[in-house]
Amino acid sequence: MSKINLKNLASELELSISTVSKALRDSYEIGHDTKKRVLEKAKELGYRANPYARYMRHHKSKTIAIVIPEMVNSFFLQVINGAESIAREKDYHLLIYITHEDAQKEISIINHLQNGRVDGIIMSLSSTVKDYSHLTECINNNIPIIFFDRICHEIETVKITTDDFTSGFIATEHLIQNGCRNIAYLSISENLSIDNKRMQGYIEALTKYDIGFDKSKIIKCNTDDKSNYRQIKKLLTGPAKIDGIFSSIEKFALTTYNVCRDLKIKIPEEIKIICFSNLLTADFLNPSLTTITQPANEMGATAASQLFKYLDKKRMEIPNENIIIKSKLMARGSTVA
Amino acid sequence: MSKINLKNLASELELSISTVSKALRDSYEIGHDTKKRVLEKAKELGYRANPYARYMRHHKSKTIAIVIPEMVNSFFLQVINGAESIAREKDYHLLIYITHEDAQKEISIINHLQNGRVDGIIMSLSSTVKDYSHLTECINNNIPIIFFDRICHEIETVKITTDDFTSGFIATEHLIQNGCRNIAYLSISENLSIDNKRMQGYIEALTKYDIGFDKSKIIKCNTDDKSNYRQIKKLLTGPAKIDGIFSSIEKFALTTYNVCRDLKIKIPEEIKIICFSNLLTADFLNPSLTTITQPANEMGATAASQLFKYLDKKRMEIPNENIIIKSKLMARGSTVA
DNA sequence: TTTATTTACGAAAACGTAGTAGTTATTTAA
DNA sequence: TTAAATAACTACTACGTTTTCGTAAATAAA
Numbered sequence: 001m002s003k004i005n006l007k008n009l010a011s012e013l014e015l016s017i018s019t020v021s022k023a024l025r026d027s028y029e030i031g032h033d034t035k036k037r038v039l040e041k042a043k044e045l046g047y048r049a050n051p052y053a054r055y056m057r058h059h060k061s062k063t064i065a066i067v068i069p070e071m072v073n074s075f076f077l078q079v080i081n082g083a084e085s086i087a088r089e090k091d092y093h094l095l096i097y098i099t100h101e102d103a104q105k106e107i108s109i110i111n112h113l114q115n116g117r118v119d120g121i122i123m124s125l126s127s128t129v130k131d132y133s134h135l136t137e138c139i140n141n142n143i144p145i146i147f148f149d150r151i152c153h154e155i156e157t158v159k160i161t162t163d164d165f166t167s168g169f170i171a172t173e174h175l176i177q178n179g180c181r182n183i184a185y186l187s188i189s190e191n192l193s194i195d196n197k198r199m200q201g202y203i204e205a206l207t208k209y210d211i212g213f214d215k216s217k218i219i220k221c222n223t224d225d226k227s228n229y230r231q232i233k234k235l236l237t238g239p240a241k242i243d244g245i246f247s248s249i250e251k252f253a254l255t256t257y258n259v260c261r262d263l264k265i266k267i268p269e270e271i272k273i274i275c276f277s278n279l280l281t282a283d284f285l286n287p288s289l290t291t292i293t294q295p296a297n298e299m300g301a302t303a304a305s306q307l308f309k310y311l312d313k314k315r316m317e318i319p320n321e322n323i324i325i326k327s328k329l330m331a332r333g334s335t336v337a
Numbered sequence: 338m339s340k341i342n343l344k345n346l347a348s349e350l351e352l353s354i355s356t357v358s359k360a361l362r363d364s365y366e367i368g369h370d371t372k373k374r375v376l377e378k379a380k381e382l383g384y385r386a387n388p389y390a391r392y393m394r395h396h397k398s399k400t401i402a403i404v405i406p407e408m409v410n411s412f413f414l415q416v417i418n419g420a421e422s423i424a425r426e427k428d429y430h431l432l433i434y435i436t437h438e439d440a441q442k443e444i445s446i447i448n449h450l451q452n453g454r455v456d457g458i459i460m461s462l463s464s465t466v467k468d469y470s471h472l473t474e475c476i477n478n479n480i481p482i483i484f485f486d487r488i489c490h491e492i493e494t495v496k497i498t499t500d501d502f503t504s505g506f507i508a509t510e511h512l513i514q515n516g517c518r519n520i521a522y523l524s525i526s527e528n529l530s531i532d533n534k535r536m537q538g539y540i541e542a543l544t545k546y547d548i549g550f551d552k553s554k555i556i557k558c559n560t561d562d563k564s565n566y567r568q569i570k571k572l573l574t575g576p577a578k579i580d581g582i583f584s585s586i587e588k589f590a591l592t593t594y595n596v597c598r599d600l601k602i603k604i605p606e607e608i609k610i611i612c613f614s615n616l617l618t619a620d621f622l623n624p625s626l627t628t629i630t631q632p633a634n635e636m637g638a639t640a641a642s643q644l645f646k647y648l649d650k651k652r653m654e655i656p657n658e659n660i661i662i663k664s665k666l667m668a669r670g671s672t673v674a
Numbered sequence: 675t676t677t678a679t680t681t682a683c684g685a686a687a688a689c690g691t692a693g694t695a696g697t698t699a700t701t702t703a704a
Numbered sequence: 705t706t707a708a709a710t711a712a713c714t715a716c717t718a719c720g721t722t723t724t725c726g727t728a729a730a731t732a733a734a
Contacts, residue, residue, distance in 0.1 A: 005720055016684045021722060031682055046478075048452035052398065053720035055389040056689040063432075071418040072617065074409075081408040084435050088446075093454070095400075096433045098421050109425075115385035116690095117430070137383075257621050280409065281616060284594050286623030342690055353714045358692055368712055390690035393719040453720095 004045045013041050024049075055116075064307060065095040065113055066300075067106070067123035069150070074250065074278040075296045076124070079148060082300025083122060090308050092119075099126040101223045107134045114141045119311050122303040125150040127189035127223070144310055144318050148303040149294070150192050156320040158306045162294045162327040164194050168201020170329050171246050171274045171292050176209050178335050180244030180272055184217040184235055186252040198248050198276070216240065221252050228252060232259045236271070243271055250277035253289065272335040276327075287333030295325045341382045350378050361386075392453075401644060402432040402450055403637075404443070404460035406487070411587065411615040412633045413461070416485060419637025420459060427645050429456075436463040438560045444471045451478045456648050459640040462487040464526035464560070481647055481655050485640040486631070487529050493657040495643045499631045499664040501531050505538020507666055508583050508611045508629050513546045515672050517581030517609055521554040521572055523589040535585050535613070553577065558589050565589060569596045573608070580608055581672075587614030590626060609672040613664075624670030632662045 010020045015034070023030045023038035024047075030038075041047075055061050066083050068076045080096065087094045095118060099106040106126040111134060113121060121138070123145060132154055139145055139155065151159040175183050185202045188195050199218065206213050219235055221228045232255055236242055247253040253275035260267055267273055267287050277291040302323060310318050347357045352371070360367045360375035361384075367375075378384075392398050403420050405413045417433065424431045432455060436443040443463045448471060450458060458475070460482060469491055476482055476492065488496040512520050522539045525532050536555065543550050556572055558565045569592055573579055584590040590612035597604055604610055604624050614628040639660060647655050 006722095007720075017721085018685075018723080019683055021720095022683090025722080029682065034682080046451075046474075048448075050453045050720055052389040052392040052453060053689090054722080056393065056720075057722050059689075061389065071414055071421070072411075077408055077414050080433070081435065084408070084433060088434070093432050094434075095430050096417065096421060097425070097431075098418065111385075114383075116387045116389060141383075254618065254621065279618065281591065281618045281622060284591065284623060285618060285621045286625070288623070343692095344690075354690090355692080355715075356713060358690095359713090362692080364693095366712065371712080387690055390719090391692085393690075394692050396719080 004047050005050065006047075009038070009042060009045065009047050012045065013038060059116065060311075061117060061119050062091065063093040063095060063118045064304070064311075065097060065118045065121045065123075067097045067099060067109055067121060069099050069101045069124055069126045071098050074280065075149070075276075075294060078278055078296030079124075079300035079303070082297035082302075083304040084300075086301045086304035086308070090304075092304075092308065101127045103128040103130070110134045110138050114138050114143055118143065120144045120146070120307045122146045122148060122300075122307055124148055125152055125192060127192055130191055144307065146303050146307045146318075148299050150194055153193055157318050158303075158310075158321045158323065160299050160303050160306070160323045160325065161194065162299070163324050164197035165201040165204070167276070167292045167327045167329075168198035168246070169205045170201070171198075171276075172202045172205035173208070174290070174329060174331065174335060175244035175246060175272055175274060176205060176211065178244075178268075178272055181211060182217070182240055182242045183211075183244035183246060184219055184240070184242045186219050186221050186232070186245060186247040186249075186256070186275075188221060188248045188252070190220065195248055198246075202246055214240070217242070221255075225251075225255060228255050229259060232256050233263065236260070236263060236265060245271060245273045245275075247273065247275035250275050250279055250291075253277065257285070257289075267334050268337055274329075274335050282330065282332060285334075290332040290335040291330045292327045293330050294327045298325055341384050342387065343384075346375070346379060346382065346384050349382065350375060396453065397648075398454060398456050399428065400430040400432060400455050401641070401648075402434060402455045402458045402460075404434045404436060404446055404458060406436050406438045406443075406461060406463045408435050411617065412486070412613075412631060415615055415633030416461075416637035416640070419634035419639075420641040421637075423638045423641035423645070427641075429641075429645065438464045440465040440467070447471045447475050451475055451480055455480065457481045457483070457644045459483045459485060459637075459644055461485055462489055462529060464529055467528055481644065483640050483644045483655075485636050487531055490530055494655050495647075495658045495660065497636050497640050497643070497660045497662065498531065499636070500661050501534035502538040502541070504613070504629045504664045504666075505535035505583070506542045507538070508535075508613075509539045509542035510545070511627070511666060511668065511672060512581035512583060512609055512611055513542060513548065515581075515605075515609055518548060519554070519577055519579050520548070520581035520583060521556055521577070521579045523556050523558050523569070523582060523584040523586075523593070523612075525558060525585045525589070527557065532585050535583075539583055551577070554579070558592075562588075562592060565592050566596060569593050570600065573597070573600060573602060582608060582610045582612075584610065584612035587612050587616055587626075587628075590614065594622070594626075604671050605674055611672050619667065619669060622671075627669045627672040628667050629664045630667050631664045635662055 006017045006020055010017045020038050023035045084094050097109045103126055132152055146158045148160040185199055203213050219231055245256055253273055265271055274290045278296045282289040282291050343354045343357055347354045357375050360372045421431050434446045440463055469489055483495045485497040522536055540550050556568050582593050590610055602608055611627045615633045619626040619628050
């Protein structure tokens with residue numbers, strides 16, 4: 001017997017399909033002895049209820065998706081880790097999709113998830129997304145989306161972020177307190193609210209310390225590493241005499257390390273660097289990298305938990321809620337001598 | 338109309354369900370005008386075929402699982418990246434499961450995947466797994482498993498690895514050629530064939546250069562970081578005068594960096610370190626880390642491609658095949674002055 | 675003893691899709 | 705003019721579960 005299903009089981013036990021089904025679900029309608037017999041046979045034959053047939057009855061896929069912009073990023077992998085733990089705990093399954101920071105891919109992925117394949121989505125926006133109609137459509141189709149980190153303010157739902165404004169402020173203040181006066185901000189994308197908030201924090205700190213905000217010190221990086229390298233190189237060789245860099249994400253900080261090495265600029269003596277990052281090797285870098293470390297694992301776990309909270313309910317009515325989990329400044333060698 | 342399905346569509350168009358279904362699949366039985374009308378209405382109402390109902394007809398879930406021992410590891414995340422790309426390309430969906438190096442979790446996960454939820458699995462063994470019955474059972478249940486990196490020799494299937502023996506040999510030879518004579522090997526688990534092969538390569542290199550093999554220089558690490566730290570500390574403060582470390586995985590190398598820092602042992606002057614790793618920051622570490630870099634992305638993509646190759650076929654008959662993709666030695670500061 | 679209730683089971687329908695087997699109406703061949 | 709072929713559509717079934725409804729037998733209440 002290749003595929004063992006209720007029908008096979010029933011005929012093997014000389015019972016009806018309904019009886020077997022009920023016995024397996026421990027229904028009060030079935031006698032004790034019969035239940036025992038069914039359970040034993042099911043175990044013997046290795047019966048496992050087919051999840052897709054089950055879906056047909058309840059319209060619950062017991063599956064959620066996590067949609068992230070990129071894989072090679074210590075933040076996202078920790079988020080996945082957190083989300084996967086909660087999913088397994090709740091007996092849910094986790095599908096993974098990577099947008100590669102491509103709006104088209106994100107749209108395509110979200111569209112493909114609106115056919116009942118998943119009960120809900122946790123995601124972080126791609127940096128190139130400007131229009132949110134694919135997301136609102138998805139939610140209107142009763143597939144809830146919970147955002148983490150790169151959230152979408154325009155959509156009413158649960159959003160999990162860190163305290164980006166405050167962290168941006170603290171990061172910049174840290175540079176200032178360590179002697180920087182010409183601080184550049186490496187921006188990931190003006191489309192993203194986290195970027196704006198981190199930058200607002202940066203500007204606020206500059207203001208507090210009476211340092212003029214100079215728009216030319218906002219470097220708009222993108223997904224092209226080489227172009228970022230050139231931009232940063234230009235910045236550091238330019239007239240601005242940059243002595244501090246606050247990077248919105250870790251990738252740009254590493255590119256900055258690269259540029260500094262090539263230009264023989266000494267960190268932290270000539271320039272200090274701080275960035276948002278969850279790199280486990282931050283402490284071992286040369287010099288060790290000062291980071292704003294986000295509670296990535298917790299954010300992933302929270303996103304998943306929040307989603308399940310609403311999936312369990314009959315009528316899904318996801319409130320607009322901002323859950324903020326604080327980041328930590330980890331001062332290291334790239335900012336402190 | 339909340340959920341739009343074939344039935345709704347049909348009644349909206351005043352056609353039968355079969356006609357609509359056939360029109361959508363571009364059947365020759367349906368007239369040109371009708372097809373057009375159906376397509377337009379389907380688009381207008383945003384019809385999307387339910388994947389689970391589809392499964393009921395074809396018994397194809399269009400879903401595969403990737404099962405990995407841990408998330409926070411640059412190798413596995415690149416593998417996922419590669420696998421996800423191929424999956425999307427083929428219009429498949431990728432479920433992710435993390436065993437956390439726990440045999441019980443691995444067994445539980447594999448058991449849960451034998452109910453038709455996935456068409457196939459790509460996986461890397463957990464280090465604590467000694468018995469393979471859950472895997473053979475899974476394959477007997479017609480769910481093919483393709484292994485990558487931490488493969489299972491005892492099971493006949495496609496296995497994707499790097500040239501572990503040769504790489505182990507080259508790594509050790511590299512240490513020897515840079516002056517090491519007392520080389521320790523940090524073993525991940527004697528259960529894993531990659532560990533044995535890497536170690537065999539290590540032993541072979543020692544033999545070639547007439548360096549006696551000393552069993553006490555094989556350090557059996559595990560999943561407990563603190564215990565590993567203690568073991569390595571003991572090794573480096575012991576009488577063996579270790580001047581070279583070959584670590585089977587990157588985590589132990591980083592622990593060694595930690596130990597060296599705490600003991601003020603200079604890398605590479607007093608001790609040289611090489612390890613299998615895909616760390617993107619290897620170049621920025623202090624000192625930069627010499628690695629055997631595996632083609633992780635390619636391994637993930639190959640694993641997925643191979644799986645799809647057999648899933649497409651009617652009768653799945655997966656041959657026993659070893660696909661070996663070569664690693665590269667990246668000599669850096671931890672072994673070269 | 676008769677009627678009501680409980681116990682333990684089975685028949686059948688439904689979920690959404692896709693394919694098989696009809697069924698008209700129209701066109702072509704004999 | 706009739707038979708055969710084709711075009712364009714529909715009815716119905718199956719996939720594996722779960723659940724509603726039904727029913728017979730056993731037990732309890734009247």
